[in-house]
């Protein structure tokens with residue numbers, strides 16, 4: 023390991039492997055149980071495999087596609103040994119994800135245009151929105167970009183306080199107002215301030231209350247309308263943050279938010295310390311929206327640009 027890697031911490035692949043350890047250990051334990059005493063992949067093994075994938079939060083739709091592919095393979099090859107299952111599953115899942123036409127982009131590419139690139143961040147409370155914004159702000163800043171944060175989650179006082187802490191950590195300016203003020207007004211002030219400072223990128227935190235979809239829709243579209251008074255094509259990105267450790271709930275939230283507003287990218291957080299990391303496979307397959315980032319820890323450097331193949335690689339890494 024070179025000296026700068028030692029200073030910066032673990033290499034990102036190593037961190038990803040570590041973050042997904044619980045997910046893959048639990049997955050392979052289930053696979054091992056499904057094939058115990060069996061040498062051939064038959065209907066019974068396929069049924070068990072279906073259960074393993076569903077209980078690993080891959081999602082029903084994606085699971086059925088994977089099983090269908092394996093069934094076809096078994097029918098074609100006549101005899102498939104259970105010892106080949108790891109490789110076959112990995113190939114079929116990798117194949118499925120590579121076919122969904124959503125390319126990896128190595129995170130956001132921020133154009134330097136003298137007009138701030140506006141990223142509006144949405145998601146329900148507690149999913150890791152604020153943390154993700156803080157981590158992104160820090161990454162952008164270290165790329166030499168001028169960043170401004172907007173605390174438009176005015177619903178909870180703690181949300182603004184947390185964003186202020188992240189702004190300090192990342193050493194970037196933040197625009198805020200009193201708790202309870204109009205989020206659209208905060209967004210407007212933030213964008214005006216960013217334009218005045220010649221900022222490159224703006225990250226706006228919003229309150230994602232899902233209890234009433236019509237309210238959510240109205241609130242988000244009002245924020246957008248008001249932003250557009252300053253920058254007509256803003257927001258350039260609407261990023262939905264999902265908590266990976268909630269498994270199927272994350273799918274449900276993605277469905278609700280994509281119905282309420284136009285979501286252009288996804289971030290899936292808290293993949294460390296959960297066995298539900300399979301959710302990223304289902305989300306990448308089912309929503310034709312790119313997963314741009316994944317959270318693998320609470321620290322400022324624990325947000326990674328998402329790569330489908332690297333993810334599949336870590337997911338299929340046997341830890342024992």
Ligand SMILES: Nc1nc2c(ncn2[C@@H]2O[C@H](COP(=O)(O)OP(=O)(O)OP(=O)(O)O)[C@@H](O)[C@H]2O)c(=O)[nH]1
Nearest residue numbers: 147148149150151152153181291292317318319320
């Ligand atoms: N382990 C782990 N924890 C995370 C990650 N991302 C966020 N968290 C933690 O999740 C908790 C909630 O994160 P916040 O960023 O406050 O969530 P939020 O969506 O902004 O929530 P509100 O501020 O309540 O609206 C915090 O304790 C974070 O440290 C991650 O990738 N891994």
